[in-house]
Amino acid sequence: MTADEIARYRTVVLEGRDGVGKSTLAALLVTHHAFVTVHSPRTPDHQNLSDRYRDLLARPGRLVLDRSFISELVYGPLYRGQSRLTWHQALELAGLVSARDGVFLHLTAPPATVQSRLAARDGQAPSLYTITELADAYHRTFRILARHAPVRTYDSTAEASRPNG
Numbered sequence: 001m002t003a004d005e006i007a008r009y010r011t012v013v014l015e016g017r018d019g020v021g022k023s024t025l026a027a028l029l030v031t032h033h034a035f036v037t038v039h040s041p042r043t044p045d046h047q048n049l050s051d052r053y054r055d056l057l058a059r060p061g062r063l064v065l066d067r068s069f070i071s072e073l074v075y076g077p078l079y080r081g082q083s084r085l086t087w088h089q090a091l092e093l094a095g096l097v098s099a100r101d102g103v104f105l106h107l108t109a110p111p112a113t114v115q116s117r118l119a120a121r122d123g124q125a126p127s128l129y130t131i132t133e134l135a136d137a138y139h140r141t142f143r144i145l146a147r148h149a150p151v152r153t154y155d156s157t158a159e160a161s162r163p164n165g
Contacts, residue, residue: 001105001154007033011057011102012064015071015142017134019114019121020107021156026066035064040071043084050089057096069093070104070145074137087144094149104151106142111135113157 006012007029014022029035038056043049053069073090076083085093097104109117111131118125125131142151 001152003028003032009101009103010062011097011100013068013097013104014066014107015068016107016138019117020109022066022107026064029064035062037064037066039066040068049084053093057100070141073141078137091148094145098149104149106151106153108153108155109157
């Protein structure tokens with residue numbers, strides 16, 4: 001899948017663990033395809049997560065979310081024992097993405113590649129076990145989401161799927 005193919009959508013949600021290339025792909029979409037990027041770090045506990053994303057998805061124009069509510073479905077259970085979003089809320093938000101002519105891109109890369117990228121970028125990286133655990137959680141989450149919304153998987157290490165602008 002190329003950046004041109006991705007740019008056919010009006011809304012692109014980039015998801016996957018750290019080090020898979022979400023921000024790099026978002027920057028490419030902004031530079032070459034006039035998207036507006038919203039980077040979504042973890043929403044503070046006092047903020048209503050569902051309302052926050054509903055507001056973001058109500059914005060006009062071409063939008064790329066560099067991480068989104070999907071991360072809460074992955075990281076919440078792993079790190080806090082539960083998600084702050086129910087699947088009902090997540091599927092409702094996924095419906096809003098779809099209504100905006102949107103797609104969810106699940107970015108992946110082999111755990112060793114992710115570990116190497118994170119070490120180079122941050123000077124440290126989680127263990128291969130932790131990276132694999134996150135990858136498995138994302139795969140499970142996207143397997144469910146794909147029954148309800150358009151999902152494409154993008155291996156950021158595969159030559160054939162490297163975006164070009």
